[in-house]
Amino acid sequence: xxxAVRRFDVAVIGGGSAGLAASITAARQGARTVLxxxxxxxxxxxxxxxxxxxxxxxxxxxxxxxxxANPGFCGEIERRMIEATGMGPQRFGRxxxxxxxxxxxxxxxxxxxxxxxxxxxxxxxxxxxxxxxADGWRIDLAxxxxxxxxxxxxxxxxxxxxxxxxxxxxxxxxxxxxxxxYVFGVRCGAVLDDAGRLRVSGLLVEGLRAGALPSAxxxxxxxxxxxxxxxxxxxxxxxxxxxxxxxxLDPACLTALETTGRRVAHEAVRHLAERDPEWMGAYVSHWxxxxxxxxxxxxxxxxxxxxxxxxxxxTFEDQIALATWPMEMRETARGPKLRFPVDDRPCGIPLxxxxxxxxxxxxxxxRCISTDHEAQASTRVMGTCFATGEAAGREAAKVADA
Amino acid sequence: MASSKKxxxxxxxxxxxMNGEGLLELDWDFxxxxxLFAAGLDSMAVMQLVVAVxxxxxxxxxxEDLTKEALATPTTLAALIAGKMS
Numbered sequence: 001x002x003x004a005v006r007r008f009d010v011a012v013i014g015g016g017s018a019g020l021a022a023s024i025t026a027a028r029q030g031a032r033t034v035l036x037x038x039x040x041x042x043x044x045x046x047x048x049x050x051x052x053x054x055x056x057x058x059x060x061x062x063x064x065x066x067x068x069a070n071p072g073f074c075g076e077i078e079r080r081m082i083e084a085t086g087m088g089p090q091r092f093g094r095x096x097x098x099x100x101x102x103x104x105x106x107x108x109x110x111x112x113x114x115x116x117x118x119x120x121x122x123x124x125x126x127x128x129x130x131x132x133x134a135d136g137w138r139i140d141l142a143x144x145x146x147x148x149x150x151x152x153x154x155x156x157x158x159x160x161x162x163x164x165x166x167x168x169x170x171x172x173x174x175x176x177x178x179x180x181x182y183v184f185g186v187r188c189g190a191v192l193d194d195a196g197r198l199r200v201s202g203l204l205v206e207g208l209r210a211g212a213l214p215s216a217x218x219x220x221x222x223x224x225x226x227x228x229x230x231x232x233x234x235x236x237x238x239x240x241x242x243x244x245x246x247x248x249l250d251p252a253c254l255t256a257l258e259t260t261g262r263r264v265a266h267e268a269v270r271h272l273a274e275r276d277p278e279w280m281g282a283y284v285s286h287w288x289x290x291x292x293x294x295x296x297x298x299x300x301x302x303x304x305x306x307x308x309x310x311x312x313x314x315t316f317e318d319q320i321a322l323a324t325w326p327m328e329m330r331e332t333a334r335g336p337k338l339r340f341p342v343d344d345r346p347c348g349i350p351l352x353x354x355x356x357x358x359x360x361x362x363x364x365x366x367r368c369i370s371t372d373h374e375a376q377a378s379t380r381v382m383g384t385c386f387a388t389g390e391a392a393g394r395e396a397a398k399v400a401d402a
Numbered sequence: 403m404a405s406s407k408k409x410x411x412x413x414x415x416x417x418x419x420m421n422g423e424g425l426l427e428l429d430w431d432f433x434x435x436x437x438l439f440a441a442g443l444d445s446m447a448v449m450q451l452v453v454a455v456x457x458x459x460x461x462x463x464x465x466e467d468l469t470k471e472a473l474a475t476p477t478t479l480a481a482l483i484a485g486k487m488s
Contacts, residue, residue, distance in 0.1 A: 093440060194439075194470045201448040202465025208453070209462075218453070221445045236446070335446040337427060 008034045008120075009400030010393070011139055011149035013127055016044020017382040018366025019155030020109055021073045021389030022396070026153070027119035029397035034147065035113065036125045036139070039289055042109035044157065044366075046382055047102045049292035050183035052225065052232050054081070056325035056383030058089060058096035060344035066096035069324040069346055070387035077386060080108045087226050094340065095326065098383075099226055129164045136361055151361045151396040155389055158249060159297035159368040161356075168356055169297045172373040174245035178294035178330040178380075179236055182261025185286025186231040186269055190278035192224045199276060207271045216264045219333040230285070235264050236333040237291075248296040257291040294330055295376055299364045303352035307374025313345020320354070321387035322346035327377040339377070349379065354392050361399050365392035408459050410484035413476035423454050435475045443473065461486040 010026040012019045015037030023035035035042070045051045057074050058066040066089035068075055082088055084104035089096045113121045126142035136150040154161040162169035171177075190196055200222060207213035219236035237257055239246030247253045265284055272279040303316075310327055324346045327339040341347060353370040354363050364370070365388045367380035379388070411419065413434035420426050426442050443451070451473075452463045461483055472482045 093442070197445045198448060198468040198470065198473070199465050201445045202452070202463070202468040205449050205452045205463075206465065208449075209456075218449055219446065220449075332424075334424065334450060335442075335444060338442075 006034070006145075006147045008032050008147060008149045010034075010151050010153065010396045011036065011137070011147060012153040012155055012393070013160065014044065014154070014156040014366070015039075015042035015109075015121070015123075016155060016157055016366060017046055017385040018389035018392070019044070019153070020112070021386045022153045022155050022365050022393035023119055023121075024112055024116055025073065025390045025393030026397040026400075027116035029394060029401070030118065031397035031400045032118050033116075034120045034122060034149070036127055037121070037123050038126050040123050041106040042113060042121070043102065043105045045292050046100060047106045047109070048289035049181075050102045050185065050232065050286070050288045051181070051292050051382070052100055052102060052183070052223070054078075054098040054100050054383050055095070056323070056378075056381035057098055058383070059322075059324050059346060060094065060326070060340070062344070064091070066091070069322040069383070070390075072387070073390040074383060074386045076112075077108070081105070084108060085226055094344075101225060101227070127160070130161055132359075150400040151363065153363045153365055153392045153396050154299070154368070155365045155392070157293065157296070157367050159299045159364065161362065162297060162299055165359075168300050168359070170300055171297050172295065174247060176331045176373060177239070177246055177248065177296075178377060179246070179333045180239050180248065180257055180294060181292040182235045182237055182257065182265070183288055183292055184233050184261070184265045184284055185225070186222070186233055186282055187229060187285040188231045188279055188282035189229055190231065190276065190282070192222055192231060196278065197222065200272060203272055203275050204268060207268070213267055213271055214264055216260055216333070217268050220264065220268055233265055233269070235261055236330065236335065237261060238333045248293045254291065261291055262287060294380060295367065295373070298368050298376060299356050299370045301353050301364065301370025302355045302357050303350050303370060305347070305349060305353050305369075305371040305375040305379065307339075307372055307377075310347040310375045310378050311339065311341050313341045313343070313347050316348045316350035318351040319348030320351045320391035321349045321384065323349055323375075323378045323384050325378045325381045325384060327374055328381075329377055339374075347378070349384075349388060351391065351395065354388060354395065363392040363396050365389040410487045411459070411480050413480045416476045416480050419458065420451070423450075425451055425454060432476070434477045438473060438475060438479065439470070448473065455483060459483050459487060
């Protein structure tokens with residue numbers, strides 16, 4: 001459709017968990033909506049990066065049983081995913097998590113997107129810039145095409161709109177940015193119970209000691225996918241390249257992440273296949289389309305949600321969703337450090353966090369909403385991104401309608 | 403490495419040492435028979451623990467040593483390390 005000019009009420013940049021919810025919600029409000037996604041499926045980190053848990057769907061609670069924090073879109077996704085995998089929420093320590101399968105997520109997203117008559121989905125669509133116009137936004141596409149919309153939702157994860165406008169965003173110092181994860185699929189008959197996982201840890205350390213594995217293998221962990229014979233591996237990486245600091249917006253840095261992830265995964269799986277009878281014949285069966293980025297640019301909105309507010313479980317008159325995931329710090333590649341709120345309280349996310357300061361007809365959703373570095377460690381998770389996406393879609397549709 | 407001079411650790415020292423190494427974040431009053439797995443000792447932390455134990459106590463923990471029972475609590479972990487040092 002190169003060269004054609006298209007007009008929409010709402011355009012959503014990025015079809016990850018936030019953009020999926022935003023576009024479907026906007027279309028349901030009657031807005032003529034377009035979803036623009038660079039990959040070949042929606043789902044973002046949950047499909048392209050193979051992140052296989054929905055975190056942040058449920059309230060923190062002592063009592064057994066998982067309770068949705070944000071019904072609505074989250075409830076729809078939860079129901080469809082449980083139907084697809086046959087697996088309900090699981091409690092790990094103090095948190096409830098819904099295991100999700102990336103293959104099912106992409107298919108579920110296809111179905112939900114196709115069900116909305118007012119919604120056009122455009123995969124393999126790269127946006128190169130936006131320009132503010134009198135009654136909305138002009139969107140420039142890599143194929144030379146242009147679109148116009150009355151209201152724009154930035155669900156890019158990287159706050160790309162702020163990047164193009166040249167301001168209005170913040171990025172944490174490279175030393176504390178949450179480290180990325182490289183997730184891959186493994187075909188393998190091993191039963192990853194407690195004993196199996198401990199044996200894997202022991203064998204990997206042996207390989208590291210012997211110099212047979214790269215040091216980045218220290219960031220490896222494995223988990224059963226829920227399907228027989230399938231395991232997900234995950235490597236937390238430091239993200240630096242040749243001593244330079246981690247920059248999740250730099251293609252050179254991202255290239256190093258992808259190649260390091262593949263190398264560690266390949267060597268570790270081969271190592272285990274040679275040494276653990278249960279891993280005999282195991283192989284890497286599935287690379288992600290991209291490494292999993294946890295944090296990059298954040299918008300500066302009318303309110304900046306802080307780590308202190310998350311800790312206190314703050315409430316706001318204009319809150320549109322609850323953040324319930326503990327602040328999961330991944331500032332090193334040595335595993336998560338969880339910071340829980342007082343009395344397990346959920347924290348309200350005010351609508352003002354979705355409203356970039358001083359910019360009309362623009363909303364933001366997902367991991368790049370307006371928070372500080374600490375609060376983002378809670379709000380970045382997919383369960384919360386669905387909820388902020390839903391709210392952004394609803395608000396954008398109102399503006400477009402006016 | 404100064405490992406030969408090290409004494410085998412008691413459980414309380416082990417708790418302080420694991421916190422100091424950043425392996426886990428245990429409360430100051432974490433019990434000697436407290437559940438380390440529930441306190442966050444996941445598979446990645448176990449790898450770090452094995453490397454750190456080798457650096458600190460000069461003891462190589464093998465895959466066979468890494469059982470759920472042996473790593474269960476500061477007390478069992480201290481016994482595991484002491485057993486390997488003797």
